Amino acid sequence: MDSNSPPLASTKKRISPPISWGLGLANKTVKVILLGQPGVGKSALAVRFATKRFIGEYDCTTDRIYRVDNHLGSSWEIADPPGSPPTSAEPKLRWADAIVLVYSVTDRVSFDETSRLRFLVSHARKGRKVPPVVLLVGNKADLSCSPGERMVSAMEGQKRAKEIEAHAFHEISVRESVDQVMAVFVNILKLLAELPGQQPATFRLRASTDGTINTLRREKESPPSSRRRFSISARGNLL
Ligand SMILES: Nc1nc2c(ncn2[C@@H]2O[C@H](COP(=O)(O)OP(=O)(O)O)[C@@H](O)[C@H]2O)c(=O)[nH]1
Numbered sequence: 361m362d363s364n365s366p367p368l369a370s371t372k373k374r375i376s377p378p379i380s381w382g383l384g385l386a387n388k389t390v391k392v393i394l395l396g397q398p399g400v401g402k403s404a405l406a407v408r409f410a411t412k413r414f415i416g417e418y419d420c421t422t423d424r425i426y427r428v429d430n431h432l433g434s435s436w437e438i439a440d441p442p443g444s445p446p447t448s449a450e451p452k453l454r455w456a457d458a459i460v461l462v463y464s465v466t467d468r469v470s471f472d473e474t475s476r477l478r479f480l481v482s483h484a485r486k487g488r489k490v491p492p493v494v495l496l497v498g499n500k501a502d503l504s505c506s507p508g509e510r511m512v513s514a515m516e517g518q519k520r521a522k523e524i525e526a527h528a529f530h531e532i533s534v535r536e537s538v539d540q541v542m543a544v545f546v547n548i549l550k551l552l553a554e555l556p557g558q559q560p561a562t563f564r565l566r567a568s569t570d571g572t573i574n575t576l577r578r579e580k581e582s583p584p585s586s587r588r589r590f591s592i593s594a595r596g597n598l599l
Pocket residue numbers: 396397398399400401402403404405415416417418420499500501502503532533534535536
C-alpha cells in the first residue's frame with residue numbers, strides 16, 4: 361500500500377439500515393393523508409419527500425396520490441387532496457395510517473383551520489381498531505426570518521398540537537430543509553411502531569447522539585430491494 365494512502369479503517373463507510381426495518385414496518389405500505397388549507401405547502405411537502413426536490417409551483421386542481429417505493433425502507437402512499445377538505449374526505453381519513461395537518465406559520469387563517477380539522481380527525485379516529493397517528497406541521501418557517509411575516513409562533517403550534525391531541529408537532533421549511541421534511545416521515549414510522557397492535561420490532565435499536573437510529577441486530581426479516589420507485593397518480597377517490 362502507498363504510504364500516503366489513508367488507513368483502511370478511515371475509508372470504511374458506516375451504513376445504517378433503513379429506519380423501517382428497525383421498527384417492524386419494512387413490508388408495510390404506509391398511507392398518509394395531508395390536510396390543510398390551499399397554499400400551505402402540502403404538495404411541496406409530498407414532492408420534497410418523494411424526490412428530495414423543491415420545485416416551487418404545483419398543480420393544485422387534482423386529487424393526487426404519490427406512491428413512493430422503498431423510502432426509509434417502506435413503501436408509501438401519500439394522498440394530497442386539493443382544497444380544504446370537505447366532509448367527503450372522511451373515507452380518506454379512514455384509509456390513512458397517518459394524518460398530517462399542515463398550516464403555514466405566515467397564515468393565521470390556515471392555523472385556525474387546524475382547529476376545524478380536529479373535529480374531522482376525531483370523527484375518523486372513532487371505531488377504528490388501530491387509530492391513525494396525527495401530526496401537526498407548521499410550514500414555511502424560512503419566511504419567519506423576514507420581519508412581520510410570522511403570524512403563528514412555535515409555542516402556539518405546540519399548544520394547538522396538544523389541544524387537538526396530535527401525536528407530534530413539527531415546525532419546518534419544505535423549501536429550505538429536506539432534513540426537516542424527512543424528520544416528519546421518520547416520526548410517522550416511529551409513531552406507527554408505537555401503536556398497540558403493531559407487529560413488534562425485529563431489531564434492537566440504538567439511538568445515536570446525532571439523532572439517527574442504528575440497528576444492532578436483525579432477525580427473520582429480509583431487507584427490501586434497494587431499488588426505489590416513485591410514481592404519482594391522480595384519481596377522484598381513494599377507496
Ligand atoms: N417560502 C416557502 N414557500 C413554500 C414552502 N412550501 C411551499 N411553499 C410555496 O407555497 C405555495 C403553495 O405550495 P403548495 O405545495 O402548492 O401548497 P398546497 O396548496 O397546500 O398543496 C407554492 O408557491 C410553494 O412554492 C416553504 O417551506 N417556504
